[in-house]
Amino acid sequence: xxxxxxxxxxxxxxxxxxxxxxxxxxxxxxxxxxxxxxxxxxxxxxxxxxxxxxxxxxxxxxxxxxxxxxxxxxxxxxxxxxxxxxxxxxxxxxxxxxxxxxxxxxxxxxxxxxxxxxxxxxxxxxxxxxxxxxxxxxxxxxxxxxxxxxxxxxxxxxxxxxxxxxxxxxxxxxxxxxxxxxxxxxxxxxxxxxxxxxxxxxxxxxxxxxxxx
Numbered sequence: 001x002x003x004x005x006x007x008x009x010x011x012x013x014x015x016x017x018x019x020x021x022x023x024x025x026x027x028x029x030x031x032x033x034x035x036x037x038x039x040x041x042x043x044x045x046x047x048x049x050x051x052x053x054x055x056x057x058x059x060x061x062x063x064x065x066x067x068x069x070x071x072x073x074x075x076x077x078x079x080x081x082x083x084x085x086x087x088x089x090x091x092x093x094x095x096x097x098x099x100x101x102x103x104x105x106x107x108x109x110x111x112x113x114x115x116x117x118x119x120x121x122x123x124x125x126x127x128x129x130x131x132x133x134x135x136x137x138x139x140x141x142x143x144x145x146x147x148x149x150x151x152x153x154x155x156x157x158x159x160x161x162x163x164x165x166x167x168x169x170x171x172x173x174x175x176x177x178x179x180x181x182x183x184x185x186x187x188x189x190x191x192x193x194x195x196x197x198x199x200x201x202x203x204x205x206x207x208x209x210x211x212x213x
Contacts, residue, residue, distance in 0.1 A: 002159065004012075005181045020039075020040070020041040020042070020043065020076075020120060020136050020140075021039050021041070021042045021043070021070075022042075022043045022132045022133055022136070023044065023045050023048055023132060024042060024044050024045055024048055024052075024063060024066070025042075025167070025168070025169060026069075027069050027070070027167050028069075031168060031169060034168065035168055039070050039071070039073045040073055040074065041073060041074045041076055041136075042070050042073045042074070042075055042076070042103075043075075043076045043132050043136065044075050044076070044077050044079065044092060045077075045078075045085075045132060046078070046079070046082075046084065046085035046086075046088040046089055047085075048094060049063075049088035049089075049091065052070070053066075055087070055088050055091060056088065056091040056092065056166070058097055060095050062072060063092075063095060064095065064096070064099050067096065067101060067103055068101075068102075070102075070103055071102055071103075072101075072102045072103070072104075073103055073104075074103070074104050074105075074106050075092065075096070075103050075105045075106065075156065076106045076115055076136075077089040077105065077106070077107055077108065078107075078108045078135075079107040079108065079110065080107065080108070080110040080113075081110060081113045085176060089105075089107065090103055093105040093107075099172070108135075112139070113135065116130065116134075116135060116138045117130060119138075120134065120138075120184075120187065123187060124183060124187070125180050125183045125184055125187060126180060126183070127178065127180035127183070128177050128178050128179075129179065130179070131174075131179045131181065131184060133149075133151075133152060133184075134188075135195070137149060137152075137188065140197075141191075141196065141197065146198075147196075147197040147198070148197065148198040148199075148200065149188065149198070149199050149200070150199075150200040151168075152184075152185060152188055152199060153185070153201065154181030154184070154185045155182075157164050159201060159202075190198055
């Protein structure tokens with residue numbers, strides 16, 4: 001069981017963070033044309049384990065079958081950020097370990113989570129909890145030479161005023177007051193403007209990501 005990104009070599013870390021996917025998203029054929037199928041790191045919020053898989057008390061096979069689509073990915077969980085997240089995170093670890101699954105579970109270092117929370121709060125993000133996406137961007141900024149992000153858009157319409165869903169696979173919004181997505185977006189946009197990362201807002205093409213003005 002791995003407790004932190006920092007137990008890996010820098011090269012391995014960059015590979016892990018090159019194709020992150022948040023909160024066990026579907027990668028079925030109806031989506032892969034737009035989002036691809038490659039993954040190195042997949043986050044799993046403990047609340048998803050409770051809601052979708054009944055805390056793995058009765059749905060271990062269903063969970064294992066669902067995880068096969070992620071091949072040899074690392075499964076990243078904030079096991080110790082909240083007491084309610086520890087038990088489902090441990091159940092994920094032991095379930096995948098018991099069946100010899102291809103995935104490796106990573107537990108986020110609680111000191112990292114705490115420090116990142118304080119950092120962003122000092123810069124104006126006041127929410128009950130930061131989004132998983134912002135935690136991953138924060139980790140990438142500290143570990144990778146170049147960071148490019150896509151899909152960090154907190155509004156219900158795009159820049160052409162066309163309606164868009166919250167996720168590519170559903171339009172389920174986070175609980176009101178739980179995250180501060182517009183505040184997070186403004187901070188990420190500022191990082192884009194100063195060149196600390198690249199944020200892609202327009203649809204991606206077959207070429208490499210280019211900064212937007």
